Amino acid sequence: xxxxxxxxxxxxxxxxxxxxxxxxxxALMLANGPGGEALLELIKTDPTIPGHAHVIYIPEGCGFxxxxxxxxxxxxxEAASYASVLPRFRKLLAEAGMNTRLYLAGTEGLIxxxxxxxxxxxxxxxxxxxxxxxxxxxxxxxxxxxxxTENVTTDPFTCSHCGLSLFVRDHYSHRHAAFQGVCVDAxxxxxxxxxxxxxx
Amino acid sequence: MSAQMLRVTEIEALSPLVKxxxxxxxxxxxxxxxxxxxxxxxxMPDGDMLRRNAYSLISDPQDGSGYxxxxxxxxxxxxxxxxxxxxxxxxxxxxxxxPLNLFSLDxxxxxxxxxxxxxxxxxxxxxxxxxxxxQGRFEIHYAARSRRExxxxxLLPDLPHIHAHISDExxxxxxxxxxxxxxxxxxxxxxxxxxxxxxVAQCTERLGWxxxxxxxxxxxxxxxxxxxxxxxxxxxxxxxxxxxxxLLEALEEAQVEIDWSCRGGACGRCETEVVSCHGRxxxxxxxxxxxxxxxQTRIMPCVxxxxxxxxxxxx
Ligand code: FES
Numbered sequence: 001x002x003x004x005x006x007x008x009x010x011x012x013x014x015x016x017x018x019x020x021x022x023x024x025x026x027a028l029m030l031a032n033g034p035g036g037e038a039l040l041e042l043i044k045t046d047p048t049i050p051g052h053a054h055v056i057y058i059p060e061g062c063g064f065x066x067x068x069x070x071x072x073x074x075x076x077x078e079a080a081s082y083a084s085v086l087p088r089f090r091k092l093l094a095e096a097g098m099n100t101r102l103y104l105a106g107t108e109g110l111i112x113x114x115x116x117x118x119x120x121x122x123x124x125x126x127x128x129x130x131x132x133x134x135x136x137x138x139x140x141x142x143x144x145x146x147x148x149t150e151n152v153t154t155d156p157f158t159c160s161h162c163g164l165s166l167f168v169r170d171h172y173s174h175r176h177a178a179f180q181g182v183c184v185d186a187x188x189x190x191x192x193x194x195x196x197x198x199x200x
Numbered sequence: 201m202s203a204q205m206l207r208v209t210e211i212e213a214l215s216p217l218v219k220x221x222x223x224x225x226x227x228x229x230x231x232x233x234x235x236x237x238x239x240x241x242x243x244m245p246d247g248d249m250l251r252r253n254a255y256s257l258i259s260d261p262q263d264g265s266g267y268x269x270x271x272x273x274x275x276x277x278x279x280x281x282x283x284x285x286x287x288x289x290x291x292x293x294x295x296x297x298x299p300l301n302l303f304s305l306d307x308x309x310x311x312x313x314x315x316x317x318x319x320x321x322x323x324x325x326x327x328x329x330x331x332x333x334x335q336g337r338f339e340i341h342y343a344a345r346s347r348r349e350x351x352x353x354x355l356l357p358d359l360p361h362i363h364a365h366i367s368d369e370x371x372x373x374x375x376x377x378x379x380x381x382x383x384x385x386x387x388x389x390x391x392x393x394x395x396x397x398x399x400v401a402q403c404t405e406r407l408g409w410x411x412x413x414x415x416x417x418x419x420x421x422x423x424x425x426x427x428x429x430x431x432x433x434x435x436x437x438x439x440x441x442x443x444x445x446x447l448l449e450a451l452e453e454a455q456v457e458i459d460w461s462c463r464g465g466a467c468g469r470c471e472t473e474v475v476s477c478h479g480r481x482x483x484x485x486x487x488x489x490x491x492x493x494x495x496q497t498r499i500m501p502c503v504x505x506x507x508x509x510x511x512x513x514x515x
């Protein structure tokens with residue numbers, strides 16, 4: 001699957017420039033789903049990368065794990081979800097030196113959350129490469145209950161925490177790595193516009 | 201630039217060449233607080249000449265009861281530091297600008313490595329006090345030639361993460377050893393001679409650090425030189441810049457309206473367009489690009505000089 005292209009109309013949405021090889025330097029790699037393929041393409045351009053890279057892969061049903069595992073990374077770890085692997089990712093960040101690069105590939109939700117985690121650890125944006133692969137699903141934050149609903153593909157959608165019907169706004173919060181969802185029937189309770197698939 | 205008259209309340213020799221000065225408000229009013237790395241500009245009326253030199257503040261940024269600076273006597277300089285050493289007495293009133301910071305700590309950092317060469321320790325002293333107050337993680341590396349000359353030793357507390365590298369005791373600063381293996385989130389701040397700043401930049405590049413983690417301040421005093429003439433395009437006047445005067449000071453003396461802030465070639469405020477230049481501009485700033493330097497179309501009057509037949513400025 002090729003890298004996902006966005007319509008450039010949403011100004012607050014981060015733009016990911018793709019993965020560029022930085023050679024034989026210490027690296028952390030985190031990918032989910034089709035993002036695994038982006039990692040494989042990256043190391044094909046420069047075979048010196050894997051020996052210095054620690055990889056965390058969340059397959060989400062994609063079959064890149066086997067191939068990734070065979071590439072001779074400094075370490076390879078497969079996880080069921082970002083939440084379950086967060087302590088490991090944090091530990092890798094805490095042990096990393098100033099020359100460490102971070103490669104992120106996969107969904108916007110993963111990239112956003114991992115980026116804010118890395119920045120929180122003091123990493124500079126210039127040391128982070130990211131490539132969006134896979135679904136256009138959005139990670140949404142309900143502005144009312146603050147709960148996060150993952151993988152939202154329709155507009156409006158139902159908040160998985162408070163149950164309100166939320167309108168998918170194009171306003172992206174870098175801090176929460178999520179788009180904002182606002183109650184769609186606040187003025188006219190029960191009047192909910194038909195659901196549409198999110199196309200961008 | 202706003203400034204106020206402050207009284208010199210303490211003068212202390214920190215080393216044979218460095219003196220500490222403390223300034224307080226004459227009626228005891230609180231002074232504006234600042235952040236570590238800030239400097240003030242001191243006005244020095246020396247005969248019929250008015251000199252203005254920038255000095256980093258070394259006092260606690262959260263203490264508004266006074267400002268303190270440390271001045272190294274530069275015998276080959278233009279005379280500002282000699283004036284401070286020889287003419288300023290306790291009780292004198294001097295005009296001191298509001299603090300300005302071009303070398304502040306980066307609050308994204310998880311750890312701060314502060315590197316100073318010689319008198320470059322001054323801004324780092326105030327940064328250290330800020331870090332101690334906010335319980336930030338830091339280390340200081342201070343390089344000096346000899347213990348006798350190392351004025352900074354009197355200002356640094358005895359803590360395990362503060363290191364003095366005294367070269368004539370055979371303990372030269374080893375940048376590679378200091379910078380290797382620093383954790384992510386480290387920012388490095390260097391103040392001192394240009395050579396030191398360049399070495400830190402080279403070393404971090406070799407180690408693969410992101411550029412955004414580097415911060416530096418060159419202590420740049422306007423160098424003296426030969427006297428030269430400049431013509432001011434707007435009035436047609438020609439003025440002479442004395443050997444111990446900066447072009448900026450000469451413009452001020454001639455009542456030419458000109459903006460400034462750092463007086464050390466770093467902030468960009470005094471940038472001036474060159475209308476025509478027959479000769480060579482001696483650029484000393486860190487503001488203009490190499491291309492701008494070689495094209496001789498702009499000049500920073502606070503530090504740069506001229507040698508040649510004619511220089512016309514758009515002033
Ligand atoms: S006054 Fe700052 S560059 Fe000249």
